[in-house]
Amino acid sequence: MSERKTITPAHRYRNNDRLIGIGNTFWNTSYEHGVAGIVGDLEDGVFHTPDGHEFVNFTVCSYLDLDTHxxxxxxxxxxxxxxxxxxxxxxxxxxxxxxxxxxxxxxxxxxxxxxxxxxxxxxxxxxxxxxxxxxxxxxxxxxxxxxxxxxxxxxxxxxxxxxxxxxxxxxxxxxxxxxxxxxxxxxxxxxxxxxxxxxxxxxxxxxxxxxxxxxxxxxxxxxxxxxxxxxxxxxxxxxxxxxxxxxxxxxxxxxxxxxxxxxxxxxxxxxxxxxxxxxxxxxxxxxxxxxxxxxxxxxxxxxxxxxRTEELTLLQGRLRSNIALFDSLVATEQSDSTYPIRVVPMTDETVIDAAKQVFAAGFYTSPVFFPIVARGTAGLRVMLRAGQSEEQIRRLCAALVRAGARPAAAAPAPGIGGEHLAATTGEGAPDGHA
Structure with missing residues (x-):
């Protein structure tokens, strides 16, 4: 009987060996530390897990909260x-x-x-x-x-x-x-x-x-x-x-x-x-x-x-206001842009523990790592939304700083987040990003 053939992949457009071999280690660690695979009930914008923990999800893409409208x-x-x-x-x-x-x-x-x-x-x-x-x-x-x-x-x-x-x-x-x-x-x-x-x-x-x-x-x-x-x-x-x-x-x-x-x-x-x-x-x-x-x-x-209504303009304004408030408290590469996503820099060694600390404080921010982002650029992904309160954003930012985030140069006095910016209008990662 002749020897059966083995296959050597070309990997011209995809490489699962590398993708899974490296990325799955981070995913497993995320699960083990309770910052992935979380299950809970959502009520009035707050998640409740079976063990009694409550948290606000700051990594959800419904930027205007229309999914609950x-x-x-x-x-x-x-x-x-x-x-x-x-x-x-x-x-x-x-x-x-x-x-x-x-x-x-x-x-x-x-x-x-x-x-x-x-x-x-x-x-x-x-x-x-x-x-x-x-x-x-x-x-x-x-x-x-x-x-x-x-x-x-x-x-x-x-x-x-x-x-x-x-x-x-x-x-x-x-x-x-x-x-x-x-x-x-x-x-x-x-x-x-x-x-x-x-x-x-x-x-x-x-x-x-x-x-x-x-x-x-x-x-x-x-x-x-x-x-x-x-x-x-x-x-x-x-x-x-x-x-x-x-x-x-x-x-x-x-x-x-x-x-x-x-x-x-x-x-x-x-x-x-x-x-x-x-x-x-x-x-x-x-x-x-x-x-x-x-x-x-x-x-x-x-x-x-x-x-088609003015409500959209109001929601966009609230989102811009919340973005500005976050940028005034935590420094990221995305600061001072109208984009609703911020990646708070961490290292591969600290990102999961930082996510765990922030989660314990009552906020979920997703740890992103290779292959979601390029090697050496791990961080906590934060998504700002129109429905987040000023108190929630301030408490989140305080938790991020305690977990190792760099604070912005000058924090504003309470009240920067709110209706006064409501009329404002709006102005990447490797193949695995979400």
Missing amino acids: PKVIDGAVASLRRFGVLDHCIPRTRVQTPVLLELEESLGELFGAMVISAISTAAASTGLLPVIASGHLGNGTRPLMVFDKNAHVSMANAKPSCADETEVVSCGHHDLDFLKDMCRTYERVCYVVDGSDSLGGYAPVHELAELQEKYNLLVFYDDSHSLSAYGERGIGYVRSHSPVLDERTITVATLSKGFGAGGTAILLDGYPEQTRRLIERFAGPLGYSQKMNAAAVGAALASAEIH
């Missing part, structure tokens, strides 16, 4: 009763109820774009990117697919599928010089990047727009972390700032974070209606029977109506 919850329930089915489980290309069409029309008006819904951003990116790679969503030319080094895993996981259609490379985070060289070398280039990073910061949309105008660069953004929290009517950072909103800019954004509902919106400009049919038929998961259910659609419709 009575109108959003009522919208989900009303939609179930109205349409009479949770999920008519068949591809929408075959048969569909009007539920998704009504949502896409509402969101299309809200964001000023053609909108196609999806169950998640992962499904949207997994489906869309290979279609872009083959030239069928664009001008017909197969582009070089350039993935930003820090592109979210929901996008980065599409690299192997894209590589079966065209060439795929990775570049440094926001490496504009590399992109310019690729644009000079290749007939068409598509850059895949977060419009708003899950670890703080925005894409250089103005500089990318210059490359779009000069070289016809196609940019695929995931702007999930700025939708609702940023811009007039919550249109997000990319649509607020990019001067190129046509077929050269494609954006996906979850409706589960700031929007407070569920599912995802794909935002397209300058494409004909037949593009919708092509995406629904051939963009992988977007053609499956799994789609946004009636409850998620009802919640999203209710949230969209809130986005």
